[in-house]
Amino acid sequence: MTAEPLFTVRSVSKFYGNRIGCEDISFDLWPGEVLAVVGESGSGKTTLLNCLSTRLLPTSGVVSYRMRDGAFRDLYRMSEAERRFLMRTDWGFVHQNPADGLRMTVSAGANVGERLMALGDRHYGQIRATATDWLGRVEIAGDRVDDQPRAFSGGMRQRLQIARNLVTGPRLMFMDEPTGGLDVSVQARLLDLLRGLVQDMGLAAIVVTHDLAVARLLSHRMIVMKEGRVVETGLTDRVLDDPQAPYTQLLVSSILQV
Ligand SMILES: Nc1ncnc2c1ncn2[C@@H]1O[C@H](COP(=O)(O)OP(=O)(O)OP(=O)(O)O)[C@@H](O)[C@H]1O
Numbered sequence: 001m002t003a004e005p006l007f008t009v010r011s012v013s014k015f016y017g018n019r020i021g022c023e024d025i026s027f028d029l030w031p032g033e034v035l036a037v038v039g040e041s042g043s044g045k046t047t048l049l050n051c052l053s054t055r056l057l058p059t060s061g062v063v064s065y066r067m068r069d070g071a072f073r074d075l076y077r078m079s080e081a082e083r084r085f086l087m088r089t090d091w092g093f094v095h096q097n098p099a100d101g102l103r104m105t106v107s108a109g110a111n112v113g114e115r116l117m118a119l120g121d122r123h124y125g126q127i128r129a130t131a132t133d134w135l136g137r138v139e140i141a142g143d144r145v146d147d148q149p150r151a152f153s154g155g156m157r158q159r160l161q162i163a164r165n166l167v168t169g170p171r172l173m174f175m176d177e178p179t180g181g182l183d184v185s186v187q188a189r190l191l192d193l194l195r196g197l198v199q200d201m202g203l204a205a206i207v208v209t210h211d212l213a214v215a216r217l218l219s220h221r222m223i224v225m226k227e228g229r230v231v232e233t234g235l236t237d238r239v240l241d242d243p244q245a246p247y248t249q250l251l252v253s254s255i256l257q258v
Pocket of ligand 1: 019046
């Protein structure tokens with residue numbers, strides 16, 4: 001890890017009228033670090049993720065990102081074009097529902113190749129070869145490259161969405177319940193795959209999940225949210241093995257009883 005964080009979040013709040021979405025959230029994310037944001041439904045996880053990934057404008061607070069040239073930039077002071085470029089290249093966003101992150105009516109190969117083209121790649125043969133290689137890395141057979149994702153199973157779609165995001169070699173991934181809608185056995189396999197890819201690529205990631213098992217498997221550090229605020233934060237194993245906040249204790253014990 002380098003001596004400087006990749007991403008810094010300072011006092012981010014989002015209010016929907018009088019209702020709190022999230023309030024006064026601050027943390028640093030380091031290169032290669034995976035942070036899980038956990039909490040029950042309505043605790044503000046998605047609101048926070050959207051504020052961090054510039055999909056939603058926070059009511060207040062500052063979010064900065066260390067660009068490849070080493071300069072820290074305030075995300076909300078960038079131009080829309082700069083932000084969009086970041087999102088298409090240096091960042092990835094994995095949605096719970098793959099259909100939200102894929103183009104369902106173009107081929108799997110084109111779904112992956114599109115991000116390369118956004119980077120200026122124009123060589124068709126090379127794009128296709130890279131796309132096919134990436135399908136292999138997410139365990140989709142190369143002969144499915146011309147199939148549309150609507151012909152894929154849920155697990156395959158999710159793996160395709162992951163390939164589409166990783167093909168540009170991003171440094172930061174946002175993930176919103178990445179295994180949410182899948183069968184338990186498919187979830188386990190996908191989590192293993194994700195964990196391997198994140199490790200191999202040295203990716204930093206912010207993963208929103210209500211599933212503590214997902215947090216345990218993927219993350220180094222955790223933030224526990226309740227009613228829009230952080231109630232506990234720490235190394236994942238410490239938080240899960242020795243929760244300090246009463247709310248986290250409840251969350252952990254309720255899962256263990258299932
Ligand atoms: N567009 C919106 N307008 C008004 N209130 C909203 C909006 N989006 C979210 N909220 C409110 O903000 C709070 C946090 O919601 P959020 O969706 O961020 O929680 P969450 O932890 O992601 O929940 P879930 O796991 O169910 O997706 C809730 O009280 C919710 O009702």
